[in-house]
Amino acid sequence: MRAFQNSANGRYFMRNDGMKRGILTAMLLLCAPWAGAEVFEQTLPNGLKVVVKEDHRAPVVVQQVWYRAGSMDEKTGTTGVAHVLEHMMFKGTKAVPVGEFSRRIAAAGGRENAFTSYDYTAYFQQLHKSKLPLAMKLESDRMHNLNLTDAEFGKEIKVVMEERRMRTEDDPRALLQEKMSAVTWQEHPYQHPIIGWMSDLEAMKGADARDWYRRWYVPNNATLVVAGDVKASEVFALAKKYYGGIPKCMLPPRRQYTELEQVGVKRLVVKAPAELPFLMMAYHAPAVRNAAQDWKPYALEVLAGILDGNESARLNQSLVREQQLASEVGAGYDSIARGPSLFVLEGTPSEGKTVAELEAALRAQVDKLIADGVSAEELQRVKAQVMADEVYKLDSMFYQAMQIGQLESSGLSHRDIPVMMAHLRAVTAEQVVAVAKEFLKDDNLTVAVLDPQPLSGKPKAAAPAGGFHAH
């Protein structure tokens, strides 16, 4: 309806361990014969991997460049630099002055943006297919010719601080999630927010961003994904022409972080201006490492679907509709990540109910599932949704490219997609119970509670007895 609003005007960052309403978002499509969904791959001599997904439904194309450098690669003291660099990538090169990148893409009828996550940083343009060479020329130029000045840095860091205020500091639930991560992860760099701590942003210098750029922005640390009305052979030729001359560079060694074993439940409370409390329960859980041999991540995906895959799934049906203990509940899990993952339960208690009651009810749902198992019907329902989503996702070229980029940046391959789909289809009721039992236990758990504070800063008047209506 907001046909005139251009809301996509921010370079932004993504949380990839937060709640995912539509489950199995990371598991997409592929091998759908009706769409001619072929994926082609080639690696240039300089190490740049090029993946092409042909899709001839409309005369458009999307180019995405994914760098395997996200906030998890940052050091203490310069958190947020991956995302800051993402902003600086629009600030010009020797050949393309500041502001010109966006102007040229816009003049070509294109849309563009970028995003940073814990695991990667990615840049994209969507345009008419005839404009792909322009997009490649510009994107390859800033892969190695960025002109990152202190003057532009000084302006842009203020924009990033405004972004942090908007997305995190003034958003109580985002604040809760940020503080929860800092408690959930003791050793792993997922403990730091993608956008960075404010004090690190305040202390950051242009040199920090330049250092980051030199270290990670090399062809052998990137994947180029092109999807659209193109021929793979032509894309490979263009990629060679525009990206092929960029020299390969030695990448610094990457530290493989583990996470110390948790030895008991962790709890925290965050106070923020709000009306209602909010509860998050995050359990440590594995991500896919070997698409063919793993089974637990697939069982966890199905578990999330059984708890929260549709309106009548267990959590909503029982806690919102029947017991009316919560006004909203959810379960989320993402199997695709460079590091370890989390399985999250969350919700808002109904007025007159407490977070303690909601926590007990969520635990009771987990216990019930472990004790009584899951029905063949529930299992089938989750899989039906997964299979349908495979087809629906073919309606979005951008999303298909996105899935390829995420997998390639997480140590997996687009070739794993059919493997993962087959594994998902094969998940059994016993496996779902087994992963619930193994991972949804106190020694894996962080409980975070948002304690709502009145806007005035003054304490609330005590609620009159009987003032709350129970259900």
Add this chain to the structure above:
Amino acid sequence: MRIKLLTTLAGLLLAASAWAGPQIQHWTTAHGTQVLFVEDHNLPMLDVAVSFAAGSAHDPAGKAGLAAMVHGLLDHGVEGLAEDEISRKLADIGAQLGGGADADRASVSLRTLSVEREQALVLMARIVQQPTFPEAVLAREKTRVTAALKEAETKPDFTASKAFGRAVYGSHPYGLQADVDSVAGINREDVVAFYRAHYVAAGAVVALMGDVNRAQAEAIAEQLTGQLPASGAEVAIPPVDPLAVASEQRIAHPAKQSHILIGAPGMARNDPDYFALYVGNYVLGGGGFVSRLMEQVREQRGLAYDVHSYFMPMQQAGAFQIGLQTKREQADEALALVRKVLAEFVAQGPTEQELKAAKQNIVGGFPLRVDSNRKILDYLSVIGFYHLPLTYLDDFTGKVERVTTAQVRDAFRRKVDPARMVTVVVGVDAGAAK
């Protein structure tokens, strides 16, 4: 050189002619429902939407929130099926039910695999035509909506939008806003009466996009709307009066950023200035990273992460709005700058260079507007609901191309008066509130 030039030209011609926009088929059912259909068998799926003149502008006095409640309850019980049975049946076949409600319209949409189409449409037909509105579900949903409203009212962006809407629309139905009291007053009789009056065949629009043929599409349109009453309540929405005077509100909130909104009633869907204002707004604050507001507020001074302007075209004049968030200490500086940019733009209009860049982006980017079934479905609904010409998409780039700098300047001068704007700033100290 010569050869190269020819190749380029040929390439351009191919690009322009090889692909036409979606071919829209249109008809009206016996009961007066418009149907817009695009046949496309590339993917084995169907998208359908049914829209009604049942938005919040039709809320009765004192019952703001009723339209949204009715829309929200449609799939929470139909003849013969309880809410959990409906959602289970949809999930079992991987069907996705969606929809939305704004001030003008309420719509129900469905995405289904071709192989599950018949079952999915049976459910959708019952959701649209036979909702039961169970008393217990209404009571529960009222409680949930109330909780969500109370939560929203603590948020600076919601507070700003609410104050903005009230100031822009005054007592016009577009200014109606649900609150805890108005939701508390909604009873089942209200819900049933609103449904009967507004979910009717005349004026409804069925949009279909995807893997069915014309005969199937005709049968589906009939299946989804044939049981509805032929006609219902009067749905005309009165015109929106222009603002009489400028106003400014400063609302206390502890947020680190001030949320600033500036605007006034803007334009209706059928406004003759539509394209001039649309193209002009791209230059002012609609054009992503290259607009004047973005350049001045963000790129030059780092005052905000997000700054934008838009016209929200509605049945009657929807709002023209500029929005941004900035550290509260610099709210006045940012506000003054935005006002200056707006005043200059209205006074002088875009330069020829800016207009050219705007057209290049909008015309060159047209294929991105219709590159998926979902996007085409939304256009079908809008074209039908607002009685836009069936050639709307075909004419779109031509109309954009023909806009002149003089037309933009003239249209902005008539529609946007910088001296008569609503300003809302949420996120000031309690002592500075007014």
